[in-house]
Amino acid sequence: MARILIDARCLGDSPTGVGSYARALIAHLAELPHDHELVLLRNRNNTAPITDAALPQIASACPPDNLKNHLLGHRALADAASQLGSPDLYHSLFHILPRYTRQALPNAGVVTTLHDLVWLDHPDASQPTWLKARSIQAFARAAIPHALNASDAVIAISRPTAERARQLLSSPSTSLHTIHHGVHARFFEPPPPLTGPLSELAAPDAPPFFVAIGNHKPYKNLRLLIDAFARLPAHSPRPHLVLIGDCQGLSTHIGESGVSERIHLPGLVDDEQLRALLGRARAFVFPSLVEGFGLPILEAMAMGRPTLVSDLEPMRSIAGESALHFAPHAPDDLSRLLHRLLVAPELAARLSERSLKRAHSFRWQHTAERTLQVYEALLARRATPT
Structure with missing residues (x-):
């Protein structure tokens, strides 16, 4: 021993x-x-x-x-x-x-x-x-x-x-x-109820929303996501964006985006709230420029979420062909993919199935x-x- x-x-x-x-x-x-x-x-x-x-x-x-x-x-x-x-x-x-x-x-x-x-x-x-x-x-x-x-x-x-x-x-x-x-086994389970200030996003008639996890540091690249979200064409109902983590440093950028009323900053959340949000999101977005791995990618995939990742390593190899990839410095590229997931339910369903299969290998x-x-x-x- x-x-x-x-x-x-x-x-x-x-x-x-x-x-x-x-x-x-x-x-x-x-x-x-x-x-x-x-x-x-x-x-x-x-x-x-x-x-x-x-x-x-x-x-x-x-x-x-x-x-x-x-x-x-x-x-x-x-x-x-x-x-x-x-x-x-x-x-x-x-x-x-x-x-x-x-x-x-x-x-x-x-x-x-x-x-x-x-x-x-x-x-x-x-x-x-x-x-x-x-x-x-x-x-x-x-x-x-x-x-x-x-x-x-x-x-x-x-x-x-x-x-x-x-x-x-x-x-x-x-x-x-x-x-x-x-990936922890709980991420393969059905999502728990969404409670707290964002519970309205779980209502049957709630608008679709995207989720990202990160912070205000440049390498997390959330400013690109905010810019891409702001460039979405008119779509009814208008989608929302939830940025999980220490993102208060992005408040000025959000305020200047023109869509601040549809961007939410819940701060750090526990696993229950994370699963509740991921399980109801239209898609998960991971725009990082640099990562050692990218665990949130797999957690979102385990919840069956369509996933979009920056076209860089290691995100590219972790997500594989089960995710959509976008140029990490091109907000128009990401905006186009976000729009596709809003208007093409068959694409979202196909990605959801691929995501779940991919997550099972980790x-x-x-x-x-x-x-x-x-x-x-x-x-x-x-x-x-x-």
């Missing part, structure tokens, strides 16, 4: 892609048949149980995604080792690895999950100012290559992310694996099984005398 320390400090109160990955992976790893002991390192501000399995947890004050963790996070690892015994394997679920991980855990194999390289390759698309973009890029240049090369195994969540990781790897002993995200159980294989291969490799 091996003791596996899983660094889940990336789990916070707000829903994020990294948090969704951590929560689902841990829950499904705990359900798999194996004789390993799973121990969780958690952020002390969020230690709510992830799974019904009684997994040991250690609370830490050090967050996983900043300079403090890079320089001082080894203290949290050393504390974990002193409390529960030295682990045989350490898995960082976020790609900022404490710089002195090897010193803190000298006997452990190290696995890191790489989600994306936005900070490194596209800092201006993820930060509000030039100075913040340069600062985060400088940090990423030091921290991300270190995390990859200090690991025995790297899990990339998409093929394009893995290809970029290969360019940064200089350690010949590091193995690289591509393991996709999955399951969290498979993600957990593949991850466990990485663990066991690394443990076996380290147990073999050289």
Whole structure:
């Protein structure tokens, strides 16, 4: 039996892609048949149980995604080792690895999950100012290559992310694996009731509406979607647009669009509200310029929604031919596709069927099984005398 320390400090109160990955992976790893002991390192501000399995947890004050963790996070690892015994394997679920991980855990194999390289390759698309973009890029240049090369195994969540990781790897002993995200089974269930301020969109005579998930950061490209929505030709009933997430920074752009009365900003929503909205939307739109994976694409597809994605990787390969693709800098291109879905119910029905079939090929159980294989291969490799 091996003791596996899983660094889940990336789990916070707000829903994020990294948090969704951590929560689902841990829950499904705990359900798999194996004789390993799973121990969780958690952020002390969020230690709510992830799974019904009684997994040991250690609370830490050090967050996983900043300079403090890079320089001082080894203290949290050393504390974990002193409390529960030295682990045989350490898995960082976020790609900022404490710089002195090897010193803190000298006997452990190290696995890191790489989600994306936005900070490194596209800092201006993820930060509000030039100075913040340069600062985060400088940090990423030091921290991300270190995390990859200090690991025995790297899990990339998409093929394009893995290809970029290969360019940064200089350690010949590091193995690289591509393991996709999955879709939670609840997204294949009928949508729950739509409650709250947007409940009027569930009325039998309600106008159709589109849904997108993101935030105000440039790489999410929601300004393009707003522009495309504003350019829709006259159509009765006029459609609405729901932008889920931290989108208040788009308020000025929405106000200048001429269609602000039909654009809704519910903010961050829980899974129940997300499923309620996705399950009733005419279509889901994912216009991002840069992503590590694009989990909301699969969640919308699992709900049977026609889906439109920007014609870039990894969105293109995740959605496949089951979605409509549009040029990510051409609002007229997207507007034309939105209009088609409003006036062509047979197209919407065909895409809905394709979406559901596509989503069934991405399951969290498979993600957990593949991850466990990485663990066991690394443990076996380290147990073999050289």
